Amino acid sequence: MSEQSHGGPEHSGAVEHAGAEESRQYAVDNPGLPPHRPRLADEDPRAAKRAERQVAFLFGLSIVGTLLFFVGYFVVGQIGPGTPISTVRLQNMLLGLGTAFAMFGIGVGIVHWAKTLMPDHETTELRHEVRTEADRQVAVGMIEDIIDETQVKRRPLLRNTLIGAGVLAVLPAIAIFRDLDDTDNRSEFAAENFGPxxxxxxxxxxxxxxxxxxxxxxxxxxxxxxxxxxxxxxxxxxxxxxxxxxxxxxxxxxxxxxxxxxxxxxxxxxxxxxxxxxxxxxxxxxxxxxxxxxxxxxxxxxxxxxxxxxxxxxxxxxxxxxxxxxxxxxxxxxxxxxxxxxxxxxxxxxxxxxxxxxx
The missing domain is CATH 2.102.10.10 (Rieske [2Fe-2S] iron-sulphur domain)
Incomplete structure (x- = not known):
């Protein structure tokens, strides 16, 4: 029985041959980009304003979490062998909740901002090597367009709360790594007890x-x-x-x-x-x-x-x-x-x- 009757790969259509049937169409055509579906915040200014307040609230929650961390770290005080267990538990709770709120607020806030307020149009662009001055200017323009799309300039409430949350969020880490003292002489901040x-x-x-x-x-x-x-x-x-x-x-x-x-x-x-x-x-x-x-x-x-x-x-x-x-x-x-x-x-x-x- 011939290979064709057996449905061999050379005759079954499972193998493409270079140069053969150049006009043949692929089985699946390029579907293109899906149609854009506007969000509620894109059509309703009140929804956009509400989303802005929600994002600002999340950034504010991050700020509160960082402050809560500092309360537990500095206000509760030094933990040592004679510290009551209730104080240890209070400090651990404040440190844990403060860190959780600080990271949760800034993380979820950025995601919510991107999903509700930043432009979500899908685009297709070809990548070109940036070599000439004209190409560099185009790249600079693209960066400026991205900044405009984030709406940072048009929404100062979001910008200011994000800056505040971002600046405060790194302070606990700086405080932890900076604090090398484990003595009871924490209040003196003496050079011999801190740093190198x-x-x-x-x-x-x-x-x-x-x-x-x-x-x-x-x-x-x-x-x-x-x-x-x-x-x-x-x-x-x-x-x-x-x-x-x-x-x-x-x-x-x-x-x-x-x-x-x-x-x-x-x-x-x-x-x-x-x-x-x-x-x-x-x-x-x-x-x-x-x-x-x-x-x-x-x-x-x-x-x-x-x-x-x-x-x-x-x-x-x-x-x-x-x-x-x-x-x-x-x-x-x-x-x-x-x-x-x-x-x-x-x-x-x-x-x-x-x-x-x-x-």
Missing amino acids: ERLRHTMWATDVRLVRDPTGTPIKASDVTIGSAFHVIPEGLNELDPHEMLNQKAKAVVLLMRLNPEDMQVSPEREDWNVDGIVAYSKVCTHVGCPVALYEQHTHHLLCPCHQSTFDLTQECKVIFGPAGHALPQLPIRVNEEGFLVARSDFHEPVGPAYWERG
């Missing part, structure tokens, strides 16, 4: 011994062999109050390793910061503060498991890959008379993320 100074100083000081984490066993230089890595804390850390111990450990935790001195590129000012290839670096990643805990002996790389930032131990923990923007701070060390590794001083720079105030 809080991360500049740790428990490391002259002649403080390096001890293993978490046992607290002192480390001798002879204990550190090439390729080994120790998780290190300052001596005396484990004797602190549990709350204070965690705060201090978050800043002071260190990685201790030993390299072949010939593989190291040491800056002139750091020549006495290592002991025959034994080096100590902060374990706190300079991206967002995750613990750097992976050491590759053959490549001499330290890796942060959170976002894959990679630091080269032979180049004083310089960033060679990933989002971290700063090398890991180095802890100067030496050997005391008993052969134990001790710190020469504290870190010479703040530990942790490379934020804008770091210097």
Whole structure:
């Protein structure tokens, strides 16, 4: 039986042949754009005004939510070990509701604005490369048309409430990241309790011994062999109050390793910061503060498991890959008379993320 009688692909019409039947029409023609269906706000000025008030109300709700957040964050006060549970619950409720209203109001308000007031005509335009000055002017004109279509200029109530909600919505995040203090001395706003100074100083000081984490066993230089890595804390850390111990450990935790001195590129000012290839670096990643805990002996790389930032131990923990923007701070060390590794001083720079105030 022939292929045609079997309905083969070459004769069934399932396969198109180049150049054949050029005048043949496609099975489905381009339907074009659907007819525009006007909304109620497009035909009724009262409906448009009502929609404008609804959007402004939602933006106002966002503003109220942000203010509610600040009431919970600043007015309720510092939460500590002795704080009554009722105060903790009140603050959590205010923070949660404030954040929810702030995000809900501005988000739903923008969506409602777009659905009810912004032009919704569907158009089709060809994309052209913007190269000539005339094309640039056309692009500028398109941007101006978009601004006009948003009706920002014609509806100052929406513009002003949106600006207010948008500006206030980011303030809680700024306050949270700015506030690095966890002491009861919040009202003084002292420089030593806020900002980079809080991360500049740790428990490391002259002649403080390096001890293993978490046992607290002192480390001798002879204990550190090439390729080994120790998780290190300052001596005396484990004797602190549990709350204070965690705060201090978050800043002071260190990685201790030993390299072949010939593989190291040491800056002139750091020549006495290592002991025959034994080096100590902060374990706190300079991206967002995750613990750097992976050491590759053959490549001499330290890796942060959170976002894959990679630091080269032979180049004083310089960033060679990933989002971290700063090398890991180095802890100067030496050997005391008993052969134990001790710190020469504290870190010479703040530990942790490379934020804008770091210097």
